[in-house]
Amino acid sequence: MCIHSLTTQTRLCSSTNSSLTTPISDPFDKSQVSDLISKQHWSDLKLANPFQFLQQLFDYEADSEVILTYFKWSQREFQVSHSIQHYCKLFNLLANAKKYAQIRSLLHEFVKNETHSNSSIFHMLPLCGGQFCANSIIIDMLLLAYVKNLKLHLAVEAFERAGPYGFKLSVLSCNPMLSSLVKEGKIAVVENVYKEMIRRRIELDLISFNTVINGFCKAGKLRKAGDVVEDMKAWGVLPSVVTYNTLIDGYCKKSRVGKMYKANSLLKEMVANEICPNEITYNILIDGFCKDGNVVAAMRVFKEMQGLGLNPSVVTYNSLISGLFNVGRVEEACRLRDKMVGLHLNPSIVTYNTLIHGFSKKKMLKEAIELFEDISNHGLPLNVLTFNTLIDAYCKAGKMEEAVALCDAMLDRMVCPNISTYNCLLGGYYKEGNMEAAGKLLDELEKNGLRADLATYNIHIGALCKQGESRKAVKLLDEMFEKGLVPNQLTYNILMAGYCREGNLRAALNVRKRMEKDGKQSNVVTCNVLIKGFCANGNLEKANTCLNEMLEKGLVPNRTTYDIIREEMMDKGFVPDIDGHLYNDSINS
DNA sequence: CTAGGGTTAG
Numbered sequence: 001m002c003i004h005s006l007t008t009q010t011r012l013c014s015s016t017n018s019s020l021t022t023p024i025s026d027p028f029d030k031s032q033v034s035d036l037i038s039k040q041h042w043s044d045l046k047l048a049n050p051f052q053f054l055q056q057l058f059d060y061e062a063d064s065e066v067i068l069t070y071f072k073w074s075q076r077e078f079q080v081s082h083s084i085q086h087y088c089k090l091f092n093l094l095a096n097a098k099k100y101a102q103i104r105s106l107l108h109e110f111v112k113n114e115t116h117s118n119s120s121i122f123h124m125l126p127l128c129g130g131q132f133c134a135n136s137i138i139i140d141m142l143l144l145a146y147v148k149n150l151k152l153h154l155a156v157e158a159f160e161r162a163g164p165y166g167f168k169l170s171v172l173s174c175n176p177m178l179s180s181l182v183k184e185g186k187i188a189v190v191e192n193v194y195k196e197m198i199r200r201r202i203e204l205d206l207i208s209f210n211t212v213i214n215g216f217c218k219a220g221k222l223r224k225a226g227d228v229v230e231d232m233k234a235w236g237v238l239p240s241v242v243t244y245n246t247l248i249d250g251y252c253k254k255s256r257v258g259k260m261y262k263a264n265s266l267l268k269e270m271v272a273n274e275i276c277p278n279e280i281t282y283n284i285l286i287d288g289f290c291k292d293g294n295v296v297a298a299m300r301v302f303k304e305m306q307g308l309g310l311n312p313s314v315v316t317y318n319s320l321i322s323g324l325f326n327v328g329r330v331e332e333a334c335r336l337r338d339k340m341v342g343l344h345l346n347p348s349i350v351t352y353n354t355l356i357h358g359f360s361k362k363k364m365l366k367e368a369i370e371l372f373e374d375i376s377n378h379g380l381p382l383n384v385l386t387f388n389t390l391i392d393a394y395c396k397a398g399k400m401e402e403a404v405a406l407c408d409a410m411l412d413r414m415v416c417p418n419i420s421t422y423n424c425l426l427g428g429y430y431k432e433g434n435m436e437a438a439g440k441l442l443d444e445l446e447k448n449g450l451r452a453d454l455a456t457y458n459i460h461i462g463a464l465c466k467q468g469e470s471r472k473a474v475k476l477l478d479e480m481f482e483k484g485l486v487p488n489q490l491t492y493n494i495l496m497a498g499y500c501r502e503g504n505l506r507a508a509l510n511v512r513k514r515m516e517k518d519g520k521q522s523n524v525v526t527c528n529v530l531i532k533g534f535c536a537n538g539n540l541e542k543a544n545t546c547l548n549e550m551l552e553k554g555l556v557p558n559r560t561t562y563d564i565i566r567e568e569m570m571d572k573g574f575v576p577d578i579d580g581h582l583y584n585d586s587i588n589s
Numbered sequence: 590c591t592a593g594g595g596t597t598a599g
């Protein structure tokens with residue numbers, strides 16, 4: 001370092017105690033300073049007050065790039081954060097110089113450290129000069145930085161604040177924010193943001209609409225998804241193949257009667273609108289039909305796609321293989337796998353997991369194990385699902401020693417057990433009535449940093465109910481809420497079935513009351529459980545009331561319902577009318 | 590920045 005800059009350093013340090021905004025009494029020659037800073041040997045300066053030096057750089061209108069370098073260096077070097085005012089000044093300088101990449105990088109740090117609140121930056125930015133539209137861009141980039149740093153709540157807060165301040169945001173930040181909100185399942189927020197975007201006349205594009213539609217579909221709100229499709233048309237944006245794929249997937253995943261009919265009619269609608277279905281469209285439909293147990297329809301769609309020259313992928317085959325296994329058509333599933341290999345489509349780990357699961361369900365444990373051992377020969381890495389699937393197979397077969405051995409094997413392979421792994425084992429221990437081993441496992445999973453989930457509780461509750469301890473099981477509902485877990489319909493159904501088995505119908509009905517209080521509607525299974533419970537206890541009148549309630553709620557009886565009715569009720573004098581209501585002849589006549 | 594496949598509770 002030259003003597004010249006040493007003198008400068010002394011002078012810089014002489015005004016340590018003065019306030020940041022006070023101009024230094026004895027200013028240097030501007031060229032002297034720029035010569036010093038252009039070298040950017042900050043560490044040689046041994047600054048006593050990093051803040052003041054920054055102020056001087058601003059005062060001398062140093063190059064934005066130089067200020068930025070010093071800004072970042074000094075924050076690191078002195079482990080401090082610059083004031084919001086200096087941040088905003090620098091943002092403005094960089095914006096004027098159109099150095100957006102640098103703003104992004106600075107915002108990244110700004111957001112990561114969370115040293116300044118949204119309110120302070122919104123307040124300060126307009127006070128630090130800069131054009132209004134430049135400030136909008138900065139706020140827009142701030143939003144994006146929050147999203148990228150997984151601080152969604154702050155992104156949403158900034159989005160809301162931008163309204164009253166009049167900052168105009170763009171799809172560059174809003175789309176990724178919407179997308180993250182959808183991934184987090186925050187559909188209510190998505191809806192609000194979307195409406196507000198429309199109100200503020202932010203120029204929504206195809207991706208904005210598709211993202212919101214996807215959000216509603218994933219939340220099962222298909223009517224609202226449809227409303228957004230109307231919105232987009234009114235906005236002058238036409239639905240694309242992605243829009244249709246999203247909607248079709250929404251219907252496929254929904255548990256509703258006739259959903260596949262609707263999904264299929266959407267396919268027809270898109271063709272009529274001259275939007276070409278692609279491989280993904282067909283994969284979604286095929287998977288939907290398979291999950292619906294309708295492999296015949298899935299195969300028809302499979303042929304149709306090939307007829308259009310669209311190539312089935314590993315994903316397509318995986319869906320079909322899984323579908324065939326689900327309806328017990330094991331040989332055909334295997335043939336399809338062979339056909340796929342013949343077409344040089346390499347089975348993925350998902351294919352193997354599907355096959356292992358399929359064989360396990362058919363109690364073909366030997367075949368499942370052979371496949372498991374074959375995976376490594378094909379250079380595929382075993383994942384946690386592979387292990388869980390086979391561990392579950394062992395547990396269901398009552399081979400707990402083998403299951404535990406497989407757990408050790410997964411640790412050797414550096415595959416980390418997850419909560420599902422524990423759930424499989426718990427199910428196994430409960431099945432053989434080993435409450436002690438299960439209890440130990442519940443402690444162990446927490447020690448390993450895992451948390452019981454909904455399935456853990458449903459398994460535990462189911463085990464208690466089977467032991468005739470439904471009262472103990474009900475108490476677990478409160479424990480769930482304490483842990484922030486929300487019981488699902490299955491939870492209540494298990495409990496009701498438990499009380500029914502114990503012959504305590506009053507308690508079973510109380511569980512249903514509680515379920516409705518907790519905001520869950522009865523489903524077909526709920527009704528079936530109660531109908532069966534009343535039948536088993538000889539109270540056919542009450543069973544009939546349950547059936548009528550079910551029909552009035554618009555719930556469609558399934559095969560199980562009819563099995564119960566046929567076995568228990570129709571033999572005992574109840575006859576159905578045209579709407580499915582049952583009437584007791586002996587009472588009516 | 591949008592859309593597709595595999596495990597556990599029944």
